Amino acid sequence: MRNISSMTGYATGVTASPEGSINVELRSVNHRNLDLQFRSSEEFRSSEPQFRRIIQNRVSRGKIECRIGRTASSANTSDLRVNDEALLTIRKLYEHMNGIIPNLKPISINEILGWPGVLSEKTEISENLVRDTKDLLNITLDKLLIEKNREGDSLAEILLSRIHRISKLIRQIEPLLPNIMKKIEKKLLVKFEDARLNPDQDRLQQELIFYAAKIDLDEEIERLKVHLNEAENILNSGGVCGKKLDFLAQELNRETNTLSAKSIDFDVTKIAIEIKTLIEQFREQIQNIE
16 A cells, blocks of 8 residues: 545444534545534534644645534433523513413423524533543544545545556657657758759758757657656655645646657657657546545
């Protein structure tokens, strides 16, 4: 395993606590930076900064949606609070109506409890519940990172295969370069003949040097090799490398565009187009690397 992570993954976790069942859900997708979004129940809102730090310490990039909730134990009634003001309002309203309507039917306890605002869940949670939730978040993060690493390793294999195919195509270009100058020399001689000129060797040599400077592909090929070698080293080293690889993909594309523009040989141009296609595939896959 190269410890390369993709930016997509999904994991859930559930644990039981004295205060009920805690559940955590993590969903990660591609994003240029780290973007954390919480969808927690109200009671966990005050603890979100602690949960945020846990994720930030373990994830570098990606858009992560974190859902945290709790199902209270049926035996745990301490989660409910009675609103005394609401009870007083109901009492005053009942007394007022009873003064107008004699023998008014008494209100049952169920009717009182069902009145809006009489019962509410407490919004603060205990330190033990926060601790248990943080433990569960770390366990769920472990699951998420395992999935992301598994997919990242598969992506690394795909990227390495693209690098090797590009390197192979570059090796096909190199033997063609000497023949390009021979073709130019023949074309120049034909032009001189058509113009009824009889150039001396020095004149021909000057023209060849001029064209050689314009179409020299050695620098582009060498830079392509360097970038490919660097990309391969990064992939084999592992770690957080998505932005580095994206930069190298841009450089590879730039050098290939220059190579294609300078080439006057059909075979070289054809190979350059193949290389550009592979670089585009390479860059598409990189967008999912953390």
